[in-house]
Each structure stands twice: as structure tokens, then as C-alpha cells.
Amino acid sequence: MIYIxxxxxxxxxxxxxxxxxxxxxxxxIIDYARNNLKISAAELSxxxxxxxxxxxxxxxxxxxxxxxxxLEDLERRIENNYPVETIDYYIERI
Numbered sequence: 519m520i521y522i523x524x525x526x527x528x529x530x531x532x533x534x535x536x537x538x539x540x541x542x543x544x545x546x547i548i549d550y551a552r553n554n555l556k557i558s559a560a561e562l563s564x565x566x567x568x569x570x571x572x573x574x575x576x577x578x579x580x581x582x583x584x585x586x587x588x589l590e591d592l593e594r595r596i597e598n599n600y601p602v603e604t605i606d607y608y609i610e611r612i
Contacts, residue, residue, distance in 0.1 A: 521582045525575040525589040526562070527596065527607040534569040543600055544571045550595070551575055555588055570605070586611070 534540045544561050551559040557577040564570045575592060579585035589609050597604055 519582075520578060520580060521585040522576065522578045522612040523585045523589055523609060524612055525577075525592065525607070525609045526572070527575075527593065528564075528570065528572045528605040529596065529600075529602040530605055531569045531571060532601040532603065537566075537568050540568050540571060543602065544573065547573065547596055547600060551592060555592060557588065557592075571602075582611075 531540055531543050534543065548559040548561065551557050555577070557575050559573065559575045561571060562574045563572045575589060577585050577588050579588075586609065593604075593607055593609070596602060
């Protein structure tokens with residue numbers, strides 16, 4: 519069986535005074551997800567707001583627990599390693 523999980527997160531970026539500041543943080547998160555976790559990632563909306571980001575991530579696996587835990591680990595990494603506050607997030611099996 520194949521398991522597909524979606525993770526959406528909306529964050530407030532602390533000390534983001536320009537779109538360039540925001541882009542540094544979002545690009546770092548997205549690059550980490552793509553390059554290290556090998557999952558799909560994109561910025562979804564709020565592109566014009568300098569300190570709010572809405573991002574989405576998708577993973578696919580033949581193991582349910584692995585698919586979900588990859589995204590849960592990413593959520594913790596975003597909270598702990600970036601200058602952000604989580605506004606909202608959810609992880610959903612599709």
C-alpha cells in the first residue's frame with residue numbers, strides 16, 4: 519500500500535522586515551525539505567506579506583509511520599531551528 523501525507527504550515531517570521539528577509543527563511547526551509555528529506559515543498563500563499571509564510575509539503579511512502587513521522591519531524595525542526603512562530607499547521611493522510 520502507498521501512503522501519501524500532506525503537511526501545511528503557516529508561520530510568522532520574527533525579525534522579517536522585508537520580502538528578502540522572508541525569502542531567506544522560506545527558501546532555507548524548502549531547500550532543507552527537498553534536499554535532505556526528499557519531499558515535495560512549495561510556498562503556497564501570502565507571498566506579498568513580509569513576515570507571514572504559508573508552505574506545503576508532501577511525502578509518499580510504503581510505510582504509514584515513516585511518511586507521517588518525516589512530516590512531524592519537519593514541523594519540529596521548523597519550530598526549533600528557525601526564527602518563527604507557528605500560526606497554524608496540520609498533517610493529513612490523503
